[in-house]
Structures are given as C-alpha cells and as structure tokens.
Amino acid sequence: MWQWTRKLWGSSRPWLSPIQGAGPSMATVSSSSRPRPVPLSYRLLDGQDTRPPVVFLHGLFSNKSIFQAEAEALAQQTGRKVLTVDARNHGDSPHCPDCSYEAMSSDLQVLLSKLGLTPCVLIGHSMGGKIAMTFALQKPELVERLVSVDVSPLVATDVPRIFKIIPVMNSIYLVGNPPDSQAFEVVDEYLKLFVKDSGIRQYLFNSFVKISGQFVWKINAENLWKQQNQLLDSIPMQGVYHGPTLFLTSLNSSFVPPSHHPKIKLLFPKAQFQTIHDMSHILHIKKPQEFMSSILSFLS
Template identity: 50%
Template sequence: MLSWARAWRLPYGGLELSGVCFSRAPVAPSSSGHRGAEPRSVPLSYTLLDGEAARPALVFLHGLFGCKTNFKSIAKALAQQTGRRVLTVDARNHGDSPHSPDMSYEAMSQDLQDLLSQLGLGPCVLIGHSMGGKTAMFLALQRPELVERLIAVDISPVNTTSSSDFPAYMAAMKTIDIPDKVSRSSARKLADKQLSSLIQDVAVRQFLLTNLVEVDGRFVWRVNLDALAQHVDEILAFPPRQESYPGPTLFLLGGNSDFVLPSHHPEIRRLFPVAQIQTVPDAGHWIHADRPQDFMAAIRGFLA
C-alpha cells in the first residue's frame, strides 16, 4: 500500500510535467525544538545555470508541493535572455532536498542563506512563488544585504488561510491507497480517480501527482506530508516582523487568484515600502504555469 511519509524520485517535473528530480531525500536531524534557537539548516538540492558572475543571480523558490523543475523551462529561457546565473532550489521536505520535522520560515530562510553563501550568490534577485515567496520575503526582511531585489509571486506577508485549499489537498493525498507492484500509469490513474472525489480541478490533481513516485515497486509521496500537515498553519501564516526591506520589490499577482487581496496592501506597504504591485491577466495562483511568457516579461521588466 502507498506510504505517504516517504518520498524519493520524481519522473515528472512540476506543473509543466517535464524535467527530472533525482536522488534520495535523506532525513535531516531536528534542531533543538526551542523557540528562539537558531534553526538547523539542511543541504538543499539545486540546479545552477551559468551566467555573468558580475550581475546578481536570479534565484527561484517554488511553492508548496512543488520542486525546482517547476521553473526549469523558465530558468533556461531567462538565463539565455538576461545572461545571468539562474538558481532553482528544492525547499526542505520537497523534491530532492532532505526531509526535516521543521517547516518554519526561519528554518527555510536559514537553508537558503547557507546555500547562497556556499555558492557565492549574494546579493541576488529572489523570486518566490507562494510558500517560496514567503521564504523570500522573510529572508529579505532578515538579511536585506543578501537580496538585491525581490519578486513575490501571488503571495503576501499575511495569513493566507482563507484563500488556500492546501489543507484539503493534504487530507486528500493521505487517503490515497494504491496496491503494490502496479504500473506507473495504472498507479497515476488510480490516484487521480481517488483524488477526484475531493479535488475537482484536473490541473491541481496533475500538479499534486507529480509528487507520486515509485520506490522498490511501491508508490509513495515524495514530499514529507507528515511535516507539511503538522505545520500547515505555520506555512500559511507569516512570522510577524517589525523591520522593513528597503530594496526594489515586485508583488506579481494572478488576475484570477484571490491569494492577495486589497486588504493585504497596507502590510505589503509597511514591510516593503517601495513595492510595486502588478497583475497578470487570465492567470491563477500558478502564474508561471498559466502565463509563462507574461511571467518572464514581468521579471525582465522589473530587472531593466
């Protein structure tokens, strides 16, 4: 039967169903567990495309249930169009990065700080979608010297519980029951059918199913559903901050999405006083999948 606490290899890539995430996901030791203690970082899996070292690199952070290959085609295109280095990253408990019981933004920020230091990529342009956007915002507020400019994709620095179906997605994923030693196509069809009773949106189901992988004849979820379910309220919230980020900031919103509401704008302006807010028409929450050309054009325009 399907086990949802383990996950390793990905035969598909994010929303665009292309690219490959390989390697086993080790389990990282937990930190002390005391609030206020420095979170223990994990070594993130990443892909780095080469470019001009003199210009700030573009760093892409995916959202909940995603992986670095969500931005594979976009990263290649922007590396060619801008001549910059482009880094795509798997967050902890996602993709090929290690599993950990800690899913706090403090921990995810520390993971990224350590990776940027390791690769010598600061200051960089941080581009984060959804959960990745909150990680990017948190890092920019913590360590503004590491962020040359910031793009938050369809997310804001407030609690997004009211606009998110992610808890329902997790509950649906936990119910999946697939017999051992069935073919990959059969497993995906079975999982899709079981998810369809709880998740009507075909595109969302296909996105979630990119996390269904085969290990030793058994199908498992690659994401660490245990940790994600335990910390979903923390993931949907945003840590309270008093400092602001003075650098150039773009909030890029999907015209068909309700993740960022006008009521969020005062907090956006408080924390990011020079922020621009731009809407991509006919795009939902996953702007980079719905309108990739408009998404890239907005990034290029912001960099100009």
Template identity: 65%
Template sequence: FNMWARNWRYLPWGSSCLWISPIRSMRRSLSPRGQLCPLPPVPLSYKLLDGQDTLPPVVFLHGIFSNKNIFQAEAKTLAQQTGRKVLTMDARNHGESPHSPDCSYEAMSADLQALLQKLGLAPCVLIGHSMGGKTAMMLALQKPELVERLVSVDISPFVSPNMPNVFKIISLMESLNIPGDLSHSQAFKLLHEYLEPFTEDLSIRQYLFNSLVRIDGQYVWKVNGENLQQQKHQLLDTLQVQGVYRGRTLFLRDTHSSFLPSSHYSKIKLLFPEAQFQDIPDSGHITHIKKPQEFMNSILSFLS
C-alpha cells in the first residue's frame, strides 16, 4: 500500500483539470484468489435525446482531447431528421466522466458496453471520430451483436503514421494560461492567437476550445492530459482484438488523410468485410467541424 501511495496524487473523481492525474497505470486488479481480473467500467457522463424505439439509436463517440459537446449540433439534427434516439457521452479521462489510469481501448469499450446495456440502447449505430472511432471498432469486433452499423471518422484500426503528432498539443495546452476574467469569446481569441503558429488549421483550434471551461473563476481543460500522455502508446497502437464485424461499415476520411491511408484498405476489409470508404475532400482530421454539411450528408445517406 505504501508503495502505491507514494506514486499517486489523490484527486476526487469529479475533478477534471488537465494537470492532475494518477501517475501510474494499473490495468488489472487481483481477485481474492490472487488471479488477475479486469478493473470495472467507469460510469460515463452522457446526454440522451429521445426518439423512436423502433429504430436503432445513434451513438456518437468523440476524439481525443474532446467531449460529448463536440457532437451536440449533429446529435440534434439526427434526432430531428431521423426520429432516432441519439446518445453522446464523455469518454473516461474526458469531459465530466471519471478519470482512470487505464486509457486502453479495451477499457473504453467496456465503459461503452456498460452504458449501452444500462440505457437499453443496443443494437445501435456507432459513429466515432479518431479515438472514438477506434473505440467503436473495438466494440464492434468484440461484441458485433451490439452494433447495427458502424461509422469510423478519419481513423484506421492500425497504426497511423501521423498519430504521434497529436500528443504534441498537450504541452501547448499545459503552458497556456488564460485569465479567468476573460469572456469565452476573449478566451477563444487568446487560444487562437497562441496556437496559430503551431497549427494553421482553424478547425483544430475550434476542436480544442470545446474542452476549455471556466470553473470557479479559472479556465481549465476538461481533459486528463497527463494520463493520456503516459499511455499514448496504447492509444496509438493497432487494435489488439480478434474478431470480424460483418455489419455495414463506413470509413470517412480526408482525401489525403494520414490517419486513414488508403494503403490500409485491404487489411481493414479483413476485419470489416462490408466496409465502404468515402472521401470528403479538404475536410482535414476534424471532419465534422471543417465540413459539417458534407459530414451530415454522408451520415444521413448511410443511415437510409
């Protein structure tokens, strides 16, 4: 106990600052008989829009450093235009969901599975961007009966050459100090000016601003960046799972995506035999922000 106590910084589950998190990762606990067993899933923060029970619900899974609010407009549009229930949620270590030292896709898939069963939303349509796309693919390969169809947005189940660059943004987020007396528009302007030399893509800056909130007079990031940084190799790695998902699957990407290169297509088809691949030109990695109308058109077409 003393060994572990020296290596943890205690933090209430509800806290969400970027700069405080458990230092070590312990992905398994010991059972009373001394056997290794999975840690239990964490209760995810979510928002559910009501709809018809006769249609499979739609579930949005956000990317790394984001939260459920990033798909707020898309969720509302889908609920209105399709009559389906639509669920958005915060992944562990993001938004209002609890922090955990385990950042693996196995753990995030278990969280998702527990929430779907709790709300009675399976089988469902999973739409996941980046990290959320890999979580969606993990669940589909593990439990295909829970997934009616699947959309992966600009991410491959295999290692992508550009993914490591994503984590460079953590140090920039940590070093940015935004005065708490600024309005949200002033805070975004400051964030925009600070990050512009590092990324010319406005959609990325808008994406990051989604996780910046003011709590008790201070701007903080609703992301557990320290744990994500420590376990980035798990997040970047090829999905470690056996299985095949034979349901309808759509892979959306930018034409020149380095997160979902066309060289991966043949390998992807082995895991997802019914996979379709669709390009949205000039959409970048944050497809739903940079090309929102084209993104929604693709989703609505796929659902119909």
C-alpha cells in the first residue's frame, strides 16, 4: 500500500532537507572571493566533424537530460561532438553554497579545458543562458558562437515566481514503492494545484527520479532557495563578446523584453533576435521542432 503525503517543514523524516535552517546564508558567500570550481557531471556524444563542439546548458531546477533528445539529434545530423552538463546544485553535479554565475562559468571553463572542447558553441536555456553569456564575456576566445534561449543578461520581473515551486516540491513525500507511472501520475495531480501549465510540470519532472527505491528531486533545493537573489540578478557586465549570438525568445517574452535590446547589443554587438511563436518560457519543450530548426539554421 502506498500514498503520497505533504511533508511539513522540520519533519523528522525529511524527503529533501528543510529549506530553512540548513546551509549557509547569503551573507556567508562572498561574491568578491575567487570561485572554486566543482567537477561537473556531463554526457559527451562523440563525433568526427572538426567544427566546434556544441554544449547544452540547462535551466533552473533541471539537468543535462532535458536536452538529451536535442543533443542526440544534433550529433547525428551534424556529426559534431555534443556535450550536455549538469550545473552545480543540479542533477549529478556536486552541491555548493555559491550559486553565482561567475562560479558556474568557472566550473564550465575547467570542464571544457579538461575535455579539450574549445572553442565551442554554447546553447543555454534560462539559467543556462546566463551561464553561457557570462562564460562568453569572460572567455570570448573559447566561444565560437552563442545561443541564449529566452533569457537576457538583465533582470526579468517575472522570474521570482519560479522559486515559489520549491516549497511545493519539498512538500511531497511518496510512501511505499509505487510503480513509476503511478508515482508520476499522483505527483502530477498534486502539482496541478500549483502549476497549471503541463509543459512546466513536464520540465520539473525531468529532475524527479528514483534513487534507492525512493523518489527524490535531484536539485539542491536549500542552496537554490537561499541563493535565489544571485540567480535572479543580472550577469557580471564586464567585457564584450563579438562572436555570432542568437537570442531565441518566446512570443512577447518577459525575460527578453525590447527594453533590454540596447544593453544586449552593447555586450553582444552581433546579437540577432528570433521569436518562436509560443508564449512559453520552455521553448525546447513546447516547440521542439521550431527550436531545433532555429539552432541548425544558426549553426549553418
């Protein structure tokens, strides 16, 4: 017999560690200190093409498998090497209290150097797009071209609502050992109370996995919650990236409004803007064919 229950904060049987009272506070992380890289989990699809490899960077609360289908299709169609990566505090990568974009860019620099995958093409969605832009501004010689998926280097007013899902995710505890399909169905019904968009729920389920017989969310919820101000902030505005840059946005995107375009053009002078006619922030899930078509066209 099994069921799901809502776990109260501070429960003696936590499924995820409570958001409050765990880990360092914002004040303990110094943005001026040199970021310490962590070894990232990744998946590399080999290819024989000598053109720059492609690197996919996922968004907040996700992991490298969110781009698995796109990575495989791109590797098959172009022959390029394609890399997918788990950012720190996501997927199988280490947990770390510093969630700054400088730190996550440093992680990526170390990994790409280790694998010999530079110069490369960076494709990043949302948080991953900010990591990609930070990397390109810091190390422009290592980036052949850049794609930012529905995010700008500046602050978007609608983003803070994203973090309200963390207490909801943390409140779910599955008792017993239900079949995978039933577990997802039950949790999906509960999430519907808070997340009406089925595409966003599908996006979140990318991080809902079974480990040692227990379903868990593969994110470091407490660190992401505590560091949300850094994650919502603008990226470091230092340097200029002169390489080809595509800002792929949703229709009437609140993440890349027209008011951001002048500043974007200062940082990325060759920036071009392309709209996919969908209102969703998760374009690669809602419009996968249009997304891949845009990527392939930009690469060619």
